[in-house]
Amino acid sequence: MNSLRIAIAGAGLIGQRHLELLQASRSCEPVALVDPAPAAREVAERAGVPLFPSLEALFEQARPDGIILATPNQLHVEQALTCLQAGVAALVEKPVAHTLEEGERLLAAARGSRVPLLVGHHRAHSPILAQAREIIRQGSLGALVAVMGSALFYKPDDYFDAAPWRREAGGGPVLINLIHEIGNLRSLCGEITAVQALASSATRGFPVEDTVAISLCFANGALGSFLLSDTAASARSWEQTSGENRDYPSYDDEDCYLIAGTGGSLAVPTLRLKCYDQPEDRSWWKPFTCEVAELRREDPLALQLEHFCQVIRGEAEPLVSVRDGLQNLRVVEAIARAAREGGVVEVAQD
Structure with a gap:
């Protein structure tokens, strides 16, 4: 099978990580880097690929099989539209757009095109999440009733010193971190139809939130609660429990999600499963059968790249x-609005 020729737009940290994965892949290879910044030249030279200042300049000279858009959020939609017009498949890093209006514009264009677009919510490619989804699909938990989740971690001071905008509105964990968790919960439990939220900035005192308590309503009738904080000294976050990103220490005695149904419950990512032997004779007086499902860890970013090739x-x-x-x-924006305004916010569906 011929190796696919993939270009990368964006020479920042995530772009360089994609470049490493391309160089290690047997399915594809890097053929170009797109970035107007002077520092990008050194990245391109190390990789041995030509550098272009724009997608238009690239497409004038070459037509790769695909392109990874690892650029600032506000560029995602325009660059994805450029790829659609050129007929080149694209992997668009998350978030897919910097505003809902721009996202709607891209969705309309994508639906009218035969050129594939993949959005880079890489955790969706996690084998752990895939196994959890399969357990739920098989009906082991019965009808879903309740979901508890958390993303509790501590960001050091230099995280904010390196980018002072993170102390301001839009720089908190709701708009930076929560979108990962929403993708996970939707893949496990279905669509989220309404939200409520309370936000606090009491710990750091920044204009932006540092801690948020969220209530979720799912289309299947299940209810959920989620705690989010970037100032909590805790390991109850996906990165610190899944063990998929070796940059983070990991703790196998912790979980960040618990999904409970009428017949049992599943802790994720440890995949500890508790179910009744006889669902027709359920009671809190009856013991559970306890087991741990098979657990396989692989780098979701690498798996996402192979999927992009497919x-x-x-x-x-x-x-x-x-x-x-x-x-x-849409869900993240609804949560941000609920935290600002109070009350229940319905999440738009299509």
């Missing part, structure tokens, strides 16, 4: 479509 070859449909990426953004 999408380019027409062997698979995008696991995370533009519609999925936009829906994650």
Whole structure:
């Protein structure tokens, strides 16, 4: 099988990580870097690929099989539209757009095009999440009733010193971190239809939130609660429990999600499962059968790249479509609004 030729737009940290994965892949190879910044030249030279100042300049000289858009959020939609016009498949880093309006514009264009777009919610490619989804699909938990989740971690001071905008509105964990969790919860439990939220900035005293308590309503009738904080000295976050990103210490005695149904419950990511032997004779007086499902860890970013290659070859449909990426953004924006205004905020569906 011929190696696919993939270009990368954006020479920042995530772009360089994608470049490393391309260099290690047997399915594809890097053929170009797109970035107007002077520092990008050194990155391109190390990788041994030509550097272009824009997508238009790249497409004038070459036509890669696909392109990864690892650029600032506000560039995602325009660059994805450029790829659609050029007929080049694209992997658009999350969030799919910097505003809901721009996301709607891209969704309309994507629906009218045969060029595939994949949105880079890489956790969707996690084997742990895939196994959890399968356990739920098989009906082991019965009808879903309740979901508890958390993303509790501590960001050091230099995180904010390196980018002072993170201390201001829009720089908190709701708009930076929560979209990952929403993608996970939607993939596990279905669509989120309404939200409530309380936010606090009491710990750091920044203009932006540092801690948020969220209530979720799912389309299947299940209810959820979620705690989010970037100032909590806790390991109850996906990165610190899944063990998929080796940059973070991991603790296998912790979970960040608990999904409970009428017949049992599943802790994620440890995949500890508790179910009744006889669902027709359920009671809190009855013991559970306890087991741990098979656990497989692989780098979701590497798996996402292989999936992107399958999408380019027409062997698979995008696991995370533009519609999925936009829906994650809709939920996050609804939570941000609920935290500002109070009350229940309905999440738009299409």
